[in-house]
Structure formats: structure tokens, C-alpha cells
Amino acid sequence: MNSRPHRTCIACRRKESPQHLFRLVGNEGRVWVDIKGNCPGRGAWVCARSSCILKIQRRPAVLARALRAPIRLDDLMEKAREANNRAFVDALTLAARSGSLVGGTEKLKRVLVKERHLGLLVSSDASARTVALLLAIAGNMPVFRVHLSRAELGRLVGKGPRTALAVRPSRTGQALVTMLRRMLALG
Numbered sequence: 198m199n200s201r202p203h204r205t206c207i208a209c210r211r212k213e214s215p216q217h218l219f220r221l222v223g224n225e226g227r228v229w230v231d232i233k234g235n236c237p238g239r240g241a242w243v244c245a246r247s248s249c250i251l252k253i254q255r256r257p258a259v260l261a262r263a264l265r266a267p268i269r270l271d272d273l274m275e276k277a278r279e280a281n282n283r284a285f286v287d288a289l290t291l292a293a294r295s296g297s298l299v300g301g302t303e304k305l306k307r308v309l310v311k312e313r314h315l316g317l318l319v320s321s322d323a324s325a326r327t328v329a330l331l332l333a334i335a336g337n338m339p340v341f342r343v344h345l346s347r348a349e350l351g352r353l354v355g356k357g358p359r360t361a362l363a364v365r366p367s368r369t370g371q372a373l374v375t376m377l378r379r380m381l382a383l384g
């Protein structure tokens with residue numbers, strides 16, 4: 198993804214790598230988020246940041262001009278969040294399947310102190326005590342509190358309930374951390 202050429206955000210005109218942007222496409226007057234960035238047809242790019250998405254929401258003419266088509270704009274922020282969530286779940290299951298996730302509080306306590314990891318995902322219903330403990334071991338590793346419960350997190354990675362998951366340095370692990378950062382940027 199990093200090797201792809203930079204694109205210009207239609208809201209702020211900054212040039213960014215596609216991994217920090219959403220591609221928007223129009224189809225019969227509706228606007229869709231093309232999360233993989235490879236749908237055919239004319240597309241427009243916008244930063245995966247709430248400020249840029251809200252700017253387009255307020256000024257849909259900017260998007261219509263970029264797409265060269267009349268559009269009816271629904272809640273773009275909602276669509277962007279949904280697209281991010283779907284891509285996050287895909288990245289999470291891929292990382293799990295390729296063995297890039299380490300789970301189980303006891304196992305985490307052991308591996309986090311001796312191996313470098315890209316980040317730590319923490320479930321939405323992890324207890325304050327567990328979170329404090331994991332934060333202490335995680336050191337300066339990025340910690341991402343996700344919207345998934347322990348049960349949901351475990352189900353998505355094909356295991357029992359998971360309080361937290363550490364992300365190993367690998368291609369699928371890196372893709373997952375990139376997705377987590379995108380979700381943070383959207384708020």
C-alpha cells in the first residue's frame with residue numbers, strides 16, 4: 198500500500214498516501230466508500246479524518262465536482278465509520294489466521310516483556326485492573342481500546358473470550374495497526 202502514489206484530499210488539498218485516505222465513488226447518484234481503493238470509475242479521495250469528512254458533508258458540491266456527477270449525500274461520516282469497521286474486522290481475522298495475534302492475559306504478561314509487538318488491542322469490557330496491568334507491561338507500545346467486547350473479540354479471532362491481543366510485527370499485523378490508527382483518526 199505504501200508504494201502507491203500519493204493522492205490529494207479534495208477537502209484540504211493535502212497529498213497523502215492512500216492508506217490515510219478514503220476513496221469515494223458515485224453510483225446512480227449515491228456515494229459509496231471504496232475501502233480497498235480499486236473500484237472502477239471516477240473516484241475522489243478524502244483524508245480518513247473527521248475534519249475533512251465533515252467539510253465534504255457541509256459542501257457536497259466539492260465532491261460532485263470531483264466525481265463529475267450529481268450526487269445525493271447521505272451521512273458520509275456514518276458510511277466512513279462502517280467502511281472502517283468492516284475493514285478492521287477483515288484485518289483482524291487475517292492477522293489472527295496468519296498467527297500475528299497473541300492473546301490470553303497470562304500469555305500476554307509473559308510475551309510482552311520479552312518480545313517487541315506493534316500494538317495492543319484491548320476489549321471494551323476489560324476490567325480497569327487488567328487494563329492498568331497491561332498498560333504497565335506494554336511500556337511505550339501503542340494501546341488501542343476497541344469497540345468490541347471480550348466475547349466479540351474472541352469470536353472474531355476464533356477463540357474464547359479475549360481481554361486483549363498483542364499484534365506481532367508482520368505484514369498482516371502492520372495492516373491491522375494501520376486500520377486501528379484510521380479508526381482513531383475518525384473518532
Ligand SMILES: [Zn+2]
Pocket residue numbers: 206207208209210211243244249
Ligand atoms: Zn484532507
